[in-house]
Amino acid sequence: MAEQVLNGAEIILKALKDQGVEVIFGYPGGAVLPIYDALYKQNDLRHILVRHEQAAVHAAEGYARSTGKVGCVIVTSGPGATNAVTGLTDALMDSIPLVCITGQVPTHLIGNDAFQEADTTGITRSCTKHNYLVKDVKHLARTLHEAFFVARSGRPGPVLIDVPKDVQFNEGPYVAPHEVRHKTYRPQVKPDLARVEEAIDLIAGARRPIFYVGGGVVNSGPLASKLLTQFVRMTGYPCTNTLMGLGSFPASDPQFLGMLGMHGTYEANLAMHGCDVMIAVGARFDDRVTGKIADFAPGSRKIHIDIDPSSINKNVRVDVAVVGDAAHVLEDMIRLWKARQKRPDQAALKDWWSQINTWRKRDCLRYQKTDKVIKPQYALERLRDAIAGTDHYITTEVGQHQMWAAQFLPFDQPNRWMTSGGLGTMGYGLPAAIGVQIAHPTSLVVDVAGESSIMMNIQEMSTAVQYQAPVKVFILNNQYMGMVRQWQELLHGSRYSESQLTSLPDFVKLAEAFGAVGLRASKVSELDEVIREMIAVPRPVIVDVAVDPTENCFPMIPGGRAHNEILLGPADRPDEATPEDGMVLV
């Protein structure tokens, strides 16, 4: 096969095309000018110009998470790369497949403290799944293909390729993706069947079982969610989702207990605490989920299905570990469950469900309904009803509004819910929404936001307007960093240290200044009309919803507490002061 000779910049774009990339999120600069010149000369790849490199990465995350494809980012050297670090870390924590190409100063200047030089591979080593510095154009094509393979295989994650400017100019050979095979990286996709047999024996023998399902099922692809739903229904067992797992099991299914963890439902957390067999699928026993490790699901036997062997026994010791891709494992489980004619103990299951139903009756998400002030939960219920049945995607920023959105917005399908779970990045939601909207131009995309979070990447309204991406920013404006305020109220004697933004912009005028539409709801009576208009306007919209500034997010398991020490509402106070080892937990 004749080798094609291209310059480095052309090799990069050709490799992206061959890897199926359609959209690049980026920002030009001195060290990536050759790539941008090559972009100018072609029409296959679409470039979305953001206003800040962090937003380029979050937009690519939104794009990736809503499509299942690898997101692609190009930024320049130095500040371009350092601005991308938060986004890369976010993608690493939430296992989002990305390829980020950074420009670098020419090879002969590396190490000289040149203009806009940063040790990008050094800085990003711990916030990427893998990274490369390509010093010779002859390795460039191979490295790009490897990067896509690493980003999307196994537990997905961000991969960075640092390309010095001279390498972008130099001519070199192009190799096609199929000619590249990775030397070392071979994640285990198919499970060990002996472990699967052990798992189904344990599952079938359970008396108080629960499925605890995380983002790994979403990452595996839509088939995994389908198989999971099938298997959960075959067993008749209850199922709870983590924040990242929402949508992998239909929220409308009667077997769904809602989200678990720090702000999860009463029934999900108590069922976790009281279960005798836990089936963790694509979930990583994060501290937000487990609470106090020593009192986590005491007396339970645990099965952990995960593609990442390092997730197993990291925080919690499990009894049966099944390493493999969720879809493969679930397929084997269903097959063996049928072949072995497994039948759960129906009497025990009936008792378990009746116990769960008494927990459900506590109606843990209830809140004080009033027509005097818009409660944030009420605003989300109205949003939920207005978008029900539409083709919609939800992103969030980070804080109270995020937890309320997770509690109050139902997801029946995977890939519809984009939130910053692991890193908890304020400012994630708007750029992520833009990425989602670019991938799904005719769908409704709503960023449920707080007024503090939205200020962190508000400049991206300009991007939304430029590309006519009609994202809807639905701000639950309580004039506080709500979650910080809540913790200060509950754990720090109501000393509201620096958690109030006393000078906020007029969000309606701000939207208009960006060339978007601004709407406001200050009274309960205005809410429905504002939501209706937000959906109807085919343009980017900021909705400023003035909500009760004092509302707290419940249920809540305070740091260092066990699942059964969950607080249900404002009247519920911890019986004793939070233990010191709990206070230090974030």
Add this chain to the structure above:
Amino acid sequence: MPNDLTNKIEKHTIAVLVDNEPGVLARVIGLFSGRGYNIESLTVSEIDKENNLSRITIVTSGTRMIVEQIKAQLERLVPVHRVRDLTDDGPYIERELALVKVAGTGERRSEAMRIAGIFNARVVDTTLSSFIFELTGTAEELSAFVALMGQLGLAEISRTGAVAISRGAAGF
């Protein structure tokens, strides 16, 4: 005993076969510092130029759960070919090399020389008032030698850290 998994500190020698690419050592060290694992010693050298392979030997300590995590995390690094826990996998040989400079004259000087003979240390440099001894052995043997030299004019020590290999015919 579940308590042994989370309480008892064990010392493990782990061999890691990696692609000899830039940054690979930084990745391994960054993993240990970033996740708060101990490194008692770490050695690295290229072992196969043609296939571009290096071998890293790490002596670490932690509870059983932590040691399992360390191995899983090492295996997760993209340029890592293989990870082997020599401590778990049966008998193995562990050796370290030390260069020990001892300065002194008279009785102390001859005593240092006599003890070096007992330890099979080699003299690799000498002046009228100093020796440099080269000694290989286990970390404990080296430490015992260094402790004795402490009484006899110990001036400087350089140690390599452990390298290790499994016993028997099977390769890595």
